[in-house]
Amino acid sequence: MSDVRGSDTVTKSLRGHEGSAAFVVAANRLPVDRVQLPDGSTTWRTSPGGLVTALEPVLRKQGGAWIGWTGAADEELAPFEHDGMQLVPIPIHAQEVEEYYEGFSNATLWPLYHDVIATPEFHREWWDSYVAVNRRFAAYAAAIAEPSAVVWIQDYQLQLVPQMLRELRPDLRIGYFLHVPFPPAELFTQLPWRRHILEGLLGADLVGFQTNGAAQNFVRLVRLRVGHKTHRDTIYLEDGRSVVAKAFPISIDSSSFEELARQPETAARALEIRESLGNPKFVLLGVDRLDYTKGMPQRLRAFGELAQEGILDPAEAVFVQVAPPSRERVDQYRRLRDEIDRLVGRINGDVGRIGQPPITYLHSSFPRSEMAALYRAADVMVVTPLRDGMNLVAKEYVACRYEDTGALVLSEFAGAAAELKQAYLVNPYDINGMKATMLKAISDPPKEKTKRMRAMRRQVMEHDVDKWAQNFLEELELIREPHGKRTRPVD
Numbered sequence: 001m002s003d004v005r006g007s008d009t010v011t012k013s014l015r016g017h018e019g020s021a022a023f024v025v026a027a028n029r030l031p032v033d034r035v036q037l038p039d040g041s042t043t044w045r046t047s048p049g050g051l052v053t054a055l056e057p058v059l060r061k062q063g064g065a066w067i068g069w070t071g072a073a074d075e076e077l078a079p080f081e082h083d084g085m086q087l088v089p090i091p092i093h094a095q096e097v098e099e100y101y102e103g104f105s106n107a108t109l110w111p112l113y114h115d116v117i118a119t120p121e122f123h124r125e126w127w128d129s130y131v132a133v134n135r136r137f138a139a140y141a142a143a144i145a146e147p148s149a150v151v152w153i154q155d156y157q158l159q160l161v162p163q164m165l166r167e168l169r170p171d172l173r174i175g176y177f178l179h180v181p182f183p184p185a186e187l188f189t190q191l192p193w194r195r196h197i198l199e200g201l202l203g204a205d206l207v208g209f210q211t212n213g214a215a216q217n218f219v220r221l222v223r224l225r226v227g228h229k230t231h232r233d234t235i236y237l238e239d240g241r242s243v244v245a246k247a248f249p250i251s252i253d254s255s256s257f258e259e260l261a262r263q264p265e266t267a268a269r270a271l272e273i274r275e276s277l278g279n280p281k282f283v284l285l286g287v288d289r290l291d292y293t294k295g296m297p298q299r300l301r302a303f304g305e306l307a308q309e310g311i312l313d314p315a316e317a318v319f320v321q322v323a324p325p326s327r328e329r330v331d332q333y334r335r336l337r338d339e340i341d342r343l344v345g346r347i348n349g350d351v352g353r354i355g356q357p358p359i360t361y362l363h364s365s366f367p368r369s370e371m372a373a374l375y376r377a378a379d380v381m382v383v384t385p386l387r388d389g390m391n392l393v394a395k396e397y398v399a400c401r402y403e404d405t406g407a408l409v410l411s412e413f414a415g416a417a418a419e420l421k422q423a424y425l426v427n428p429y430d431i432n433g434m435k436a437t438m439l440k441a442i443s444d445p446p447k448e449k450t451k452r453m454r455a456m457r458r459q460v461m462e463h464d465v466d467k468w469a470q471n472f473l474e475e476l477e478l479i480r481e482p483h484g485k486r487t488r489p490v491d
Contacts, residue, residue: 010139014088017079021086022146023064025055026137026161027154028101030068030087044082048368051154051179053253054465058473060084062150067140073097079144088144090136099129105157106327108191113156113180114293114387115413116187118332127193131160134200138164147171150476153204155179160196163203175476176204179250180389181415182214185221198226202237206476208248210389210415215245244479248472249419252392254399254464260372261400269373273320278356281316282442285378287371287393288385289326290363292336295384295411295428296323297343300359302434303382304347307358311435314351314358317442319382322374324365337363375400380441382409383416384428390415394423398460404453407441409434419459422452 031052032044046052059066065086070077073094080087092100103126111118138161141151152175153161162176188194198221201207209215219230222245229236235243260266274283284303288294303319306312323340327333340361348357366374375381381397391414398408398420410416410423417425426437441449 010143013076013091014079014140014143017065017086017088018143019146021063021065021144022149023058023062024067024141024145024149024151025059025064025154026067026141026151026158027051028069028105028157030070030089031056031066031085032082032087034070034072046083051250051465053256054469055152056083056085057466058469059086065144067137067144088140090133090140092133096129096133099123099126100133101157102327104130107332109156109159110180110293112187112191113183115181115183116190117386118292120190122190122192134158134160135164137161138168141165142168142172145169145172148173150175150473152177152473152476160200161203162207163200166203173476173479174204175206175208175472176201177208177248177250177472178214178389179210181211181387182209182217184217185224188217188221189225194221195225198222202226202228202235202243204243205241205479206472207243207245208472209245210247210249211418212247214389214415215247218245242479244475246475248468248475249415249463250390250392251460251463251465251468252395252399253466254395254461257372257396257399258402258461260369261376261402266369266373266376269370270376273373273377277318277320277360278315280318282318282379283377284317284319284380284382284438284442285374285397286319286321286323286382286384287374288321288323288383290323290333290337290340291326292332293385293387295386296321296336296340298386298428298431298434299382299384300340300343300347302431302438303359304343304351305431306435306438307347307351311439312442314353314356318356318358318360320360320362320374320378322362322364322366322371325363371396372400378406380407380409380438382438383414384409384411384426384434385414386411386428388414388416392416394420395460398453398456401453401457404450404457405446406453407444407449408453408456409437409441419463420456422455424452 031047033047034042035045036042065088067088069092070089076091077089107121112120148171150173154177162174222228222235223230233244233246307314344359344361347359351358375397383391383394394410394416408423410425411428412425424437424441426434
């Protein structure tokens with residue numbers, strides 16, 4: 001398969017756009033979704049994600065460009081503008097979708113970085129595709145960036161891009177942010193291409209992680225496996241460059257979620273949701289992509305046992321689980337969907353009554369307005385991943401609880417637990433512990449719940465996604481300024 005590393009191919013694709021951006025974002029996907037109109041034509045709609053919300057104003061202000069894939073295989077599009085953003089589509093071929101994206105990114109790196117909850121697969125042809133697509137991203141970024149531009153590379157699909165881009169354009173200021181966990185040495189060293197990944201990331205000036213633990217894992221691995229000297233959060237390379245690795249916990253557009261939650265139509269919809277559930281005393285809610293890292297079976301089993309043992313009356317407490325589809329072409333995800341279907345069916349069959357299933361399972365996506373209504377309708381939010389880089393659903397729930405009501409049950413293994421310390425923290429592998437924590441979240445006095453929610457809301461509202469982007473970009477600017485240089489430790 002052809003590799004777009006040749007300057008002729010890139011120049012042809014970017015004709016008229018070379019060297020046009022002072023700020024470049026490189027992410028696996030573009031920040032837009034294709035929408036089909038009633039007349040059959042298609043257009044683009046800005047994606048609803050927090051990353052887009054945070055970086056959109058920066059792109060506009062700095063004349064920036066976003067490089068990414070459209071999501072369609074074998075599609076070659078010229079750069080285009082959407083809603084004030086310059087978008088640069090990267091072509092990804094059908095075989096690369098299978099090998100780079102579904103293969104190496106999501107069947108090798110994803111399980112490896114999430115504590116090997118599922119067994120990672122190691123295939124050399126997947127790695128070759130990963131290298132080829134990363135090289136393509138680097139070539140496009142090198143072509144589109146102005147002299148001394150800032151390039152911010154996002155997430156686990158593009159871990160080789162920083163070094164590839166550094167070789168092409170040493171004048172650039174390069175940042176990288178990993179949205180998922182970064183594993184400890186005991187897990188990471190299973191990867192046959194471990195040194196290539198570490199050296200790829202070291203092409204950046206600043207490598208950002210969700211938690212301090214992840215940043216420390218990376219620094220330790222670089223010291224042990226690559227042999228560079230390190231001091232706290234700084235890595236010193238042989239060429240005189242220094243690389244900083246530290247935590248920048250990502251957040252959400254908190255104020256917009258609160259604003260949405262305060263709208264009268266959201267309150268009305270929340271009442272409708274509760275009524276459709278039979279007006280129970282307590283509504284518990286889970287919202288997760290259908291992914292094996294999210295701990296859905298454990299959570300539903302805990303709730304099901306509470307109902308089966310008579311501790312919770314299904315007429316008084318119901319569970320709503322929203323699970324948008326995810327990576328349905330990957331076998332592990334299809335098996336998980338079947339498991340959840342069987343589990344929900346068994347629990348509802350065992351303890352449900354006519355018209356009153358204890359678990360309402362929704363395997364579909366909903367707009368943000370509907371999610372805000374669900375957050376307002378839920379007395380207890382249950383966020384119990386087995387491992388998660390951050391988990392923004394927890395923060396979305398907190399942002400929507402402007403009356404300081406409600407309770408958040410949160411996994412200790414979500415990055416958000418480091419910030420939302422007042423949540424009802426739980427080990428999701430401990431089913432009995434999860435049952436006890438759910439009961440405590442339901443039965444604690446309102447005064448206790450208010451105290452906890454008020455503290456979490458202060459954290460979420462003060463540390464929003466804008467502050468996250470600002471903190472990262474300010475640190476990146478500092479690193480390569482003369483007054484920001486780190487002193488190399490004495491040998």
